[in-house]
Amino acid sequence: MTDDAKQIISFFKGLQDEICTGLEGLDQGHHFREDLWERDGGGGGRTRIFTGNIIEKGGVNFSAVHGQMPDQIAAALKIPANEFLATGVSIVLHPSNPFVPIIHMNVRYFETSVGKWWFGGGIDLTPHYVIDEDATFFHEALKQTCDQHDLSYYPDYKKWADDYFFVKHRNETRGIGGIFFDRLSSDDASDRLDLFSFVQDVGQTFLPTYLELAHRNKDTSFSEEQQQWQRLRRGRYVEFNLVWDRGTKFGLDTNGRTESILMSLPPMANWVYDHQVAEGSAEAHTLTKLKKGIDWVNHKTG
């Protein structure tokens, strides 16, 4: 394991701690449950699950697994099997209130003993109801983080998120996107710390941004019909994660820890055949915003 890797692991652990503390501060009186687990073959993780008042179901997971790469992982990554290290933090939060969005974050690092290494990750938002100002606020926060490192990052990784978080069989995006990047690397190992610095900043963008979105909307009152809509949107979230998400598929195919991987699935989801929304409704507005290529930073509300 490289010295950089040790530093990255240590940062990821600290990030998990910081975010858990922040979320416990938001949803007072509730605490994360922690399950420590070990992987046959090397490494393990800290799965932390939250069941609260504002966050109905959430997971903030850290893992760092290493050892001889199983053949199925080498095949899935299309690289030769070697000693490897994979570490990261993964978060999915399902809020109780339909006006608070679902959020997902992942930051990860991978290296092999023959010198291959890369970072991946991103943050994306899945509102049950798209509130334009909140979507713009969210994308502005991501752009600001990206722009501190490279002006090409935000447009490139925003497009990557639009393309990745796409529910093909529904012809809609999972939510309003965000940023997504994978296999960020360089032939020059000294660039690794620069990329790490970007990934650190992405990780640290998560908490203040989500706390703001939660505070804005957690006390908005909602009806039974709006909660029903939330459950339908959660159903779409399930469809994306189980049908299209490469991370979920990779985890399930490579014998990952199922309960940690599927912490992303929501409480109480619903499927209704051919559900239709009323013209001009907030639900209809939301559907018009589940498209690729919306420029949220310069978005005119309407």
Next chain:
Amino acid sequence: MTDDAKQIISFFKGLQDEICTGLEGLDQGHHFREDLWERDGGGGGRTRIFTGNIIEKGGVNFSAVHGQMPDQIAAALKIPANEFLATGVSIVLHPSNPFVPIIHMNVRYFETSVGKWWFGGGIDLTPHYVIDEDATFFHEALKQTCDQHDLSYYPDYKKWADDYFFVKHRNETRGIGGIFFDRLSSDDASDRLDLFSFVQDVGQTFLPTYLELAHRNKDTSFSEEQQQWQRLRRGRYVEFNLVWDRGTKFGLDTNGRTESILMSLPPMANWVYDHQVAEGSAEAHTLTKLKKGIDWVNHKTG
């Protein structure tokens, strides 16, 4: 299209009608909603959806699509692209009462203009609570149907169902299995009517068998906790269908009609992190029965 194919299509349509009438008789005062749809390129279907009292959400779908085979279908089937016909009836019923099982049936026929043809299908049962006598009754009905055609069918297709309806990442079967078969064919086209006769009998086993299971359990009272368990088991049903079911994947990959394919998904499902059952409970009993290789026909209760 062969003359046999015309006869098969006509049988499948009649089977759909018969089953819909039977289910409307069970769940009186409720009626199927029918959506007729056409496929660009040839053929279409009759999607019939039920929302009732005993059946909370169900679909009984017929389709017959034909035309030039799209490349993606040829690739998925691993055969050269030709003129093709694919027809079948697909059923999934999600009952309201946790003591009534979820049931799935599919019968299908496929042929190409260059003489390839096959049948596929099966019936399998997913009880939220495994009731041993009901499981034995169900398997006995399937065995009786199979034995009229070939004594090897029941053991072979029962094993095929155990292997197919397996939720690998949970290391459990989807339910108590049933029968499953695919690509039943012969070099001798005159065998086609014999196989068709078997598939007809499978189709006609569905209604009386499910009506009996529904009548046995539809009035059993249940608690909020038992309904909660039902929702967790529905979650597993979703996991199987979206992660492992080749039929669902084939449909979504080949641009099938999404609302018809995903009629299989349940109303109200739930995911709870690391859910545990109480020792000696009916839930724990159920989990011991979600294994491959149980000989339900000669099963000793316990």
